[in-house]
Amino acid sequence: MSLVLNKAELADYLVQVFPQVHEDFVIEDLTETTITVRLVVADRHLRPGGTVSGPSMFGLADVSVYAMVLARKGRQSLAVTTNSSVDFLRKPIGGADMIAHCKLLKLGRSLAVGDVLMYSDGSDDPVARATMTYSIPPVGSAAASFG
Amino acid sequence: MSLVLNKAELADYLVQVFPQVHEDFVIEDLTETTITVRLVVADRHLRPGGTVSGPSMFGLADVSVYAMVLARKGRQSLAVTTNSSVDFLRKPIGGADMIAHCKLLKLGRSLAVGDVLMYSDGSDDPVARATMTYSIPPVGSAAASFG
Amino acid sequence: MSLVLNKAELADYLVQVFPQVHEDFVIEDLTETTITVRLVVADRHLRPGGTVSGPSMFGLADVSVYAMVLARKGRQSLAVTTNSSVDFLRKPIGGADMIAHCKLLKLGRSLAVGDVLMYSDGSDDPVARATMTYSIPPVGSAAASFG
Amino acid sequence: MSLVLNKAELADYLVQVFPQVHEDFVIEDLTETTITVRLVVADRHLRPGGTVSGPSMFGLADVSVYAMVLARKGRQSLAVTTNSSVDFLRKPIGGADMIAHCKLLKLGRSLAVGDVLMYSDGSDDPVARATMTYSIPPVGSAAASFG
Numbered sequence: 001m002s003l004v005l006n007k008a009e010l011a012d013y014l015v016q017v018f019p020q021v022h023e024d025f026v027i028e029d030l031t032e033t034t035i036t037v038r039l040v041v042a043d044r045h046l047r048p049g050g051t052v053s054g055p056s057m058f059g060l061a062d063v064s065v066y067a068m069v070l071a072r073k074g075r076q077s078l079a080v081t082t083n084s085s086v087d088f089l090r091k092p093i094g095g096a097d098m099i100a101h102c103k104l105l106k107l108g109r110s111l112a113v114g115d116v117l118m119y120s121d122g123s124d125d126p127v128a129r130a131t132m133t134y135s136i137p138p139v140g141s142a143a144a145s146f147g
Numbered sequence: 148m149s150l151v152l153n154k155a156e157l158a159d160y161l162v163q164v165f166p167q168v169h170e171d172f173v174i175e176d177l178t179e180t181t182i183t184v185r186l187v188v189a190d191r192h193l194r195p196g197g198t199v200s201g202p203s204m205f206g207l208a209d210v211s212v213y214a215m216v217l218a219r220k221g222r223q224s225l226a227v228t229t230n231s232s233v234d235f236l237r238k239p240i241g242g243a244d245m246i247a248h249c250k251l252l253k254l255g256r257s258l259a260v261g262d263v264l265m266y267s268d269g270s271d272d273p274v275a276r277a278t279m280t281y282s283i284p285p286v287g288s289a290a291a292s293f294g
Numbered sequence: 295m296s297l298v299l300n301k302a303e304l305a306d307y308l309v310q311v312f313p314q315v316h317e318d319f320v321i322e323d324l325t326e327t328t329i330t331v332r333l334v335v336a337d338r339h340l341r342p343g344g345t346v347s348g349p350s351m352f353g354l355a356d357v358s359v360y361a362m363v364l365a366r367k368g369r370q371s372l373a374v375t376t377n378s379s380v381d382f383l384r385k386p387i388g389g390a391d392m393i394a395h396c397k398l399l400k401l402g403r404s405l406a407v408g409d410v411l412m413y414s415d416g417s418d419d420p421v422a423r424a425t426m427t428y429s430i431p432p433v434g435s436a437a438a439s440f441g
Numbered sequence: 442m443s444l445v446l447n448k449a450e451l452a453d454y455l456v457q458v459f460p461q462v463h464e465d466f467v468i469e470d471l472t473e474t475t476i477t478v479r480l481v482v483a484d485r486h487l488r489p490g491g492t493v494s495g496p497s498m499f500g501l502a503d504v505s506v507y508a509m510v511l512a513r514k515g516r517q518s519l520a521v522t523t524n525s526s527v528d529f530l531r532k533p534i535g536g537a538d539m540i541a542h543c544k545l546l547k548l549g550r551s552l553a554v555g556d557v558l559m560y561s562d563g564s565d566d567p568v569a570r571a572t573m574t575y576s577i578p579p580v581g582s583a584a585a586s587f588g
Contacts, residue, residue: 054228055206062201081201083524085232085379087407087425089400105420106383113381126399131381230377232526234554234572236547252567253530260528273546278528342458348503348522353496375495379526
């Protein structure tokens, strides 16, 4: 039940594995079962009307649960997303960053499940809710597995 | 049960409403209950390893169902996504476009539901499956509604 | 943001509308945005092996969110489930009741969304997670609506 | 890609493993990637109003995908449901049996995914759509695994 990577180590590792997108995400907080991740909103995350797009919120939820799994399983982890459900609840606030609060519900040998609530920075009403399931291949396998 | 917009009209309208992303998507086929949409894969759609990213597949599914709803309800439609589920089944083929086959399961007064299977171009095994639910506000309302 | 039915009124109303199943469920706690519901486990809720079945957990999540909506919208509400996602996380404890903790994430004019975590009574690890979306027809309409 | 159990063998095996509920379900058709299952509707499957209940539809979808996995993996399979999403599209026809058409989308070493469309017998409009994911433990492991 303890972290294999601390917040700084996790942030460093995400820069390595996601060179394209690491500027989008900031890890704000990390505990043994929760992580808070900020999406630094830029033009590329917006849809017409100026609010954060669905794919950007999907990406934020996905990165949040993946980072939580890495923090617990370590750098060798090659987890891949196998399932996701997302509910869009309210219109995001235009121009505001998006904050994801993720809770790890399960970390098994082969499956991990995390729940995510996403908020426009400064608001108390959730904009979206997501659950992500990751398949975790056995340590030492050569590549990510889709089960 | 008939189309309000034909394939060419629908393509034109998507250029207007999605100026940022319309180059990503090509409508390949349209019937009264189905639509086929191609994601023209570029670097920005890839994750490390060179395959299409989860958020890009989410976006493809979302655009496919949205375009299907527009084709049936017309340009005034302000539908917003309220729910989605996505299952990732296989690793996409590197460098291949992604083809989405969408079927409209329901088009009610206030809710539309579409099912999507996504394939790497040239392959018969689905890479991902998605269902998208759209909330459709009454015609004449001033803005999109999240229900 | 206030309750239209209190805990006792809500329990009475569930007896009326669910005569077949009201003995299965006990409302343990109710606030303006949360409800706790106990599934009193009997043989009919079990699958081979003696643990609570998937359909029984689905039913518990469904009743929990429905009861929460009734408590806020009142008896005239004819909400119908339009979407659900359920993740099964761990094997339930044999013979134990199941406790659902539901949180209302959204209560709009036409859609309500609730999140549910389900536990075997006496355990701190969630057995299942569910999200339920309800479509709420306008007050005065003659029948439940599927949107 | 071939069946390990044929339709009759599969039906016999379901009687053994689901003694409580096997009378509810009839396997109508089985191919290497599809199965059709009938829910023989009785009073216990109905909700107030006389239509098939949500938990009954969930159970039908769950049994359909499980039976498909058994037919392909054989009797030793101890698959457990890990994830489900269900969309309820229309009110079922009162008194009619429910027919589930299931398609196997993926059958990997450790995960299986099946898609299900459910119809009131005699109608062409789907009543509900479901996707079920099963976790398949390695052959020879002592008990079902939740991953």
